[in-house]
Amino acid sequence: MELVSQLVLIAVSAAIINNFVLHYFVGICPFLGVSRRVDMAFGMGCAVTFVISVAALLSWLCTEYILRPGAPLTSWLTGNPEADLSILNYIVYIFVIASSVQLVEMYLRKFFPPLYKSFGVFLPLITTNCAILFACLEIMKHVSIGAGAGAWGGGGGEKWGLAAAMVLAIAGGVGFTIAIVIMAGIREDLDHCDVPKPLQGAGITLLVAGILALAFMGFSGVDSNLKKAISPQDPPAATATTPGDPTEGDPSP
Numbered sequence: 071m072e073l074v075s076q077l078v079l080i081a082v083s084a085a086i087i088n089n090f091v092l093h094y095f096v097g098i099c100p101f102l103g104v105s106r107r108v109d110m111a112f113g114m115g116c117a118v119t120f121v122i123s124v125a126a127l128l129s130w131l132c133t134e135y136i137l138r139p140g141a142p143l144t145s146w147l148t149g150n151p152e153a154d155l156s157i158l159n160y161i162v163y164i165f166v167i168a169s170s171v172q173l174v175e176m177y178l179r180k181f182f183p184p185l186y187k188s189f190g191v192f193l194p195l196i197t198t199n200c201a202i203l204f205a206c207l208e209i210m211k212h213v214s215i216g217a218g219a220g221a222w223g224g225g226g227g228e229k230w231g232l233a234a235a236m237v238l239a240i241a242g243g244v245g246f247t248i249a250i251v252i253m254a255g256i257r258e259d260l261d262h263c264d265v266p267k268p269l270q271g272a273g274i275t276l277l278v279a280g281i282l283a284l285a286f287m288g289f290s291g292v293d294s295n296l297k298k299a300i301s302p303q304d305p306p307a308a309t310a311t312t313p314g315d316p317t318e319g320d321p322s323p
């Protein structure tokens with residue numbers, strides 16, 4: 071598969087078809103906690119997209135050159151060509167995510183104080199946002215063992231380069247932003263509706279989230295059709311004919 075086709079399939083799959091929140095149900099805490107207003111939801115989506123992009127870049131570099139079996143830097147330092155530090159994946163990824171969150175927090179505190187205050191405790195909680203860790207682990211899986219694109223629209227056995235990893239991260243962040251902004255818009259409208267008392271609060275929120283997940287299930291199968299549309303098609307093989315073949319079309323007198 072051509073690189074551009076693979077990247078397009080990964081982007082569409084991560085943003086819409088296999089949305090991190092509505093398909094894999096990761097990142098639920100900020101999805102439910104910061105979706106009361108559209109402006110807050112959009113700010114949180116942008117923050118998560120930035121953090122997940124930085125974390126994906128650093129995770130790919132760490133996995134490719136340090137953590138995976140036979141990583142060049144680790145093999146050179148230890149003198150063992152089969153050195154494997156993959157047991158440290160979780161520790162390294164959490165450290166990378168925490169560092170990225172600190173960068174975002176310092177930036178928002180300096181340049182956007184109102185937005186920083188509106189996030190409250192949910193901004194530090196991005197450190198434990200499982201959507202970001204999920205993206206890092208997906209990148210690790212496809213870099214270390216060459217699991218192929220799988221659910222992300224490609225074939226198996228292909229190891230991901232940096233471009234595929236970054237496309238997955240950015241598209242996943244965009245998909246998270248789309249989901250949380252839609253959720254915030256619906257919740258703003260619900261504030262003006264007469265919601266039955268037993269469903270007020272978390273009840274109606276979870277119900278709406280479930281309906282959104284069902285709606286996004288309608289995109290299932292789009293990736294396979296898109297793959298057929300953008301992948302290069304092999305030309306049909308020409309049928310060879312031999313002299314005296316009755317199918318050759320030689321008219322008889």
